[in-house]
Amino acid sequence: MLRYDPGASPAHRLDPRSKLCFQFGFAAAAFAHTTPRGLAVLTGVTLAALGAARTSPLAAAVDLRVALPFLVAAPLLEGLTLGPPWFSVAEARFPALASYRVLLLLFVSAAYVRTTPVRESRAAIQWLVPGKPGQFLATGVALVFRFLPVLRDDLLRAREAMQARLGTERPLAERMRLVATAGLRRAFARSDTLALALRARCFAWNPTLPPLAFAARDLPVLLFALGLVASVAL
Numbered sequence: 001m002l003r004y005d006p007g008a009s010p011a012h013r014l015d016p017r018s019k020l021c022f023q024f025g026f027a028a029a030a031f032a033h034t035t036p037r038g039l040a041v042l043t044g045v046t047l048a049a050l051g052a053a054r055t056s057p058l059a060a061a062v063d064l065r066v067a068l069p070f071l072v073a074a075p076l077l078e079g080l081t082l083g084p085p086w087f088s089v090a091e092a093r094f095p096a097l098a099s100y101r102v103l104l105l106l107f108v109s110a111a112y113v114r115t116t117p118v119r120e121s122r123a124a125i126q127w128l129v130p131g132k133p134g135q136f137l138a139t140g141v142a143l144v145f146r147f148l149p150v151l152r153d154d155l156l157r158a159r160e161a162m163q164a165r166l167g168t169e170r171p172l173a174e175r176m177r178l179v180a181t182a183g184l185r186r187a188f189a190r191s192d193t194l195a196l197a198l199r200a201r202c203f204a205w206n207p208t209l210p211p212l213a214f215a216a217r218d219l220p221v222l223l224f225a226l227g228l229v230a231s232v233a234l
Contacts, residue, residue, distance in 0.1 A: 025228030158182035
């Protein structure tokens with residue numbers, strides 16, 4: 001599952017604010033240039049971002065495999081027709097481009113998550129969005145980054161336990177119900193534990209966060225992000 005992976009790649013050494021600006025510029029350019037030529041250029045940018053994070057596209061695709069069926073199904077369903085020729089390429093063209101656009105955005109996000117500690121993400125968000133809204137948003141993002149992998153591991157353990165008890169002999173609907181019920185129980189239990197832990201540690205809305213500082217290596221990334229935003233206007 002997507003989570004921070006310590007390392008010394010070029011992306012690891014960047015300031016998290018630079019990476020957030022790059023993501024914003026990339027998203028804006030992706031929505032403004034949802035054409036074969038535009039997405040071809042952005043594919044190169046995505047591969048460069050994954051390379052800077054020392055992350056292979058295959059590893060990122062494995063981490064994002066839950067979303068892949070939906071991205072594939074959208075253009076297929078849009079292209080289906082009730083009569084001959086039964087499938088319209090023209091109707092499926094834009095949904096296919098939109099699905100590929102989302103895939104590129106997910107890959108860039110995967111590079112960010114793998115190279116940015118949660119505390120630095122929180123500090124960057126509170127710097128970009130001042131005041132209580134920024135603190136609330138940063139806290140929510142930090143909790144999501146920390147607990148999504150944990151909840152996924154809980155679901156995998158529930159599935160493995162069911163398989164060990166010959167649960168694979170049960171109907172598919174019952175297997176899904178058992179795994180989902182176990183996952184929900186674990187999620188509620190972890191939320192109660194989290195609330196107790198926050199109270200025990202005197203949770204503060206404005207904790208001491210790691211200091212952030214731009215460096216010379218951040219300048220090309222910021223300029224490139226600005227260029228992506230400028231391409232939208234042009």
